[in-house]
Amino acid sequence: MLELVVRRARLAGVGSPAVDIGIEAGRVVAVAPRIDADCPELDAGDRLVLPGLVDTHLHLDKSRTADRCVQTEGTLAEAIRETGRIKAEFTEEDVYRRARATLEDCVLHGTTRIRTHVEVDPAVGLRGLDAVQRLAGDLAWAVDVQVCVFAQEGLTDSAVTDALLVEALERGVPVVGGAPYADVDPAGQLDRVFELARRFDVDIDLHLDLAETTEAMQLADVCERTVAHGWEGRVTVGHVTQLSLLPPERYGALCDLVAQSGVAVTVLPATDLFLMGRAARAAKPRGVVDLGPLMALGAACSVATNNVLNAFTPYGDGSLIRMANLYANVSHAGSHAQLRECLDLVTTSAARVVRAADYGIHPGAPADLVCLDAADGAEAIARVAPACWGLKQGRRTFTRELPVLHRRS
Incomplete structure (x- = not known):
């Protein structure tokens, strides 16, 4: 049974569509356009998700x-x-x-x-x-x-x-x-x-x-x-x-x-x-x-x-x-x-x-993930995109609140 699903994650491919990432026992078990599961969810909001x-x-x-x-x-x-x-x-x-x-x-x-x-x-x-x-x-x-x-x-x-x-x-x-x-x-x-x-x-x-x-x-x-x-x-x-x-x-x-x-x-x-x-x-x-x-x-x-x-x-x-x-x-x-x-x-x-053979976002890889406030890898580097949240073995390690612009009406 899945323990967590990361929703709407963009991976580091060129123009890659958003996917869901299923996590169980600290590892990635599924990567698909849509994962139907009754478990906690973490929404990446169409942002870039990397394997740490x-x-x-x-x-x-x-x-x-x-x-x-x-x-x-x-x-x-x-x-x-x-x-x-x-x-x-x-x-x-x-x-x-x-x-x-x-x-x-x-x-x-x-x-x-x-x-x-x-x-x-x-x-x-x-x-x-x-x-x-x-x-x-x-x-x-x-x-x-x-x-x-x-x-x-x-x-x-x-x-x-x-x-x-x-x-x-x-x-x-x-x-x-x-x-x-x-x-x-x-x-x-x-x-x-x-x-x-x-x-x-x-x-x-x-x-x-x-x-x-x-x-x-x-x-x-x-x-x-x-x-x-x-x-x-x-x-x-x-x-x-x-x-x-x-x-x-x-x-x-x-x-x-x-x-x-x-x-x-x-x-x-x-x-x-x-x-x-x-x-x-x-x-x-x-x-x-x-x-x-x-x-x-x-x-x-x-x-x-x-x-x-x-x-x-x-x-x-x-x-x-x-x-x-x-x-x-x-x-x-x-x-x-x-x-x-x-x-x-x-x-x-x-x-x-560092010879990390298990690195990546694929079934069997550790669920060590970071979400950056960018749509793709090029934008992440160009804008020095901040990290929004991180996971280690599927568990949240940090959350960074993004700034909000308070517009005047």
Whole structure:
């Protein structure tokens, strides 16, 4: 017996007519033009209904710390330095409180799946991981949180950091990451990350090639390692701002290599725009990779939030639709097809990045749904459409009242 029917839902197809969605035991069991059932109903009102937004790259543990940092340069080096300075003062409760506020913002904007990167090192130990794992359990009713553990400030020169990574993976953390550009031995860090991934049979998600020149890029090396280790489809790289600076022929060749190796790419528009181009007095580089050619080659790609209200990105509200709109602006995406592709980068394509095989709105899929105040995907991105309500396993997680214009007679 059906437990809920969502009425008049528009799915993300081109010109798709409104449908009803039948839900039972937390899963979608029917999608049809009309479902006759005697059960509670939720009217989407001919608005867009999506299978929840997917944020593939977020830092919950260091969100909402901008007020503790001194920012005079606005550079990556300063952000790492300032965050490192305050990290020793993090307590588990402090991380939990800040991370919860950020995660709840994400839920209120329609996100139902998140991969969050959590730092471990001698300064913070496992306190950030403890807090985020506890938070993931407490908010499991609203959002799925997948943890990626990584070293932000170097790995090869710290046996303590290495031991903490191992301990986190022994706990069952499903993704290991890294930031080789911040290591004294970038190639050595990649050696260790791939070694740990194979040892614990986990996925890899790297902060990679975050710089304003095309020197010392590691993307090709990561692609080659991925194939050599048989980790195709299990490696993601984030940022890769250097890729955006390459001439067309080198860019095209690297895109081919990425697609062939099964490496996924995540672009982080807010952070990359904030940090890149600081030294340029004119014609500032944007540092945001155009994902269109990669998607055309079949690569898994996503746009994600990254940092919220900290030294790396001193703004943010957890809205992936706003982030996709920012990416659309920077990448000159203006046609309906291009705007729909931007929506894919925070939905279906993003789900491929985190290997969410059950993602979608079809019989058997989880009833994790969000309703946006738009008629289709292109409009949702163009207007930064607000989320009206969300479901997790068929149960309401939030409701956002839409504004009403009180006209004078």
